[in-house]
Amino acid sequence: MSVNSHLNDLSSKLNLKQDEKDKVKRSIDTLSDRLNSYFDGQLRGHFKFGSFTRGTILPRKADEESDIDYMVIFTNPYNYKPQTLLNHLKKFVNYYYHSSEIRQSHPTIVLELNHIKFELVPAKKDVWDDIYIPSRSSFFEEWIKTDPNAFNKKLTDANVRQYNQIKPLVRLMKYWNRLNGSYRSSYELENWIVQNYYYNCITLKDFVYDTFEKLTYNYSDPQGYKDKVDRAKKIIDKTKEYERDNMPYTAKAEIKKLFPEF
Structure with a gap:
């Protein structure tokens, strides 16, 4: 050779095999259904993004830190601060995934299942439908503009x-x-x-x-x-x-x- x-x-x-993709898809579908049920009327949308959508995610066998980035866009009519929306997500994962490993890793909530890890990112939209996520570390701004799939x-x-x-x-x-x-x-x-x-x-x-x-x-x-x-x-x-x-x-x-x- x-x-x-x-x-x-x-x-x-190093490419995800079909059985691993199928397991991940089932977990994403379940997560999507649960978000819709738990946050009924409080979301403007939610979707996966990042390396999984690009076909560059590594299998867990090669990288135990591989994760699925998943954005959750809140209606946020009261203009809650990022930590409040992170708290909402943490309550959600504790409700449905209480036996899994859950932790906050600003600006995300990390949900670790047996076969995959999710990083849930809270977000909001402005009147022009631009998306904003919590700033990772800044004393000057709480939200930063993003285009997650650009x-x-x-x-x-x-x-x-x-x-x-x-x-x-x-x-x-x-x-x-x-x-x-x-x-x-x-x-x-x-x-x-x-x-x-x-x-x-x-x-x-x-x-x-x-x-x-x-x-x-x-x-x-x-x-x-x-x-x-x-x-x-x-x-x-x-x-x-x-x-x-x-x-x-x-x-x-x-x-x-x-x-x-x-």
Whole structure:
């Protein structure tokens, strides 16, 4: 098996399998029905967003922190503050999911089931139907404007433009990020990948090599993260060297130091 074959095979395994998708869909359908029943007349809508809708979420076997982002838009006629709406969501999950792990992780309520984790995000709309969610940490504003699914089109367009290799690349890089402490957020990593330019890249191997060659860090980043990026670059260089020397099996063994089987 070549380096490219290993990367393609691993990226395929990092995609949610149908049985896992079916379990998640059932949980989403149940959550949707319960929201409608519990908040009858108090919601302007609710929907999933984030990496699950983009096809870049990792299976729990590869990332136990994988979650489904789910937005709950309240009518909010009394202009309640974010914490009040978070409290409403917490009461909701305690009512229906009292045996599950529930906690607040501002600005979300985290609901952890056996097979998936939900991050419920309270939201409101203004008179122009713009969506606002709680500000993550700011003394100056309680709400921030958002377009939760705008990034989906950017990623899809980039994937089509780059020979359908961007989504597999994202899954591989999120896996590497997870193995190395998840210093970068999943969205930050996905956004960075989409914004990159890839010259003369056709195979998944090409995109992986190019991505690590572009990967940098800031002076203020932890030394541990800097060391992991430097190590990754050295492994890529060594893998390419083995390929140039016509040593495909040694090259594959080298790249597996970055992307091991799971």
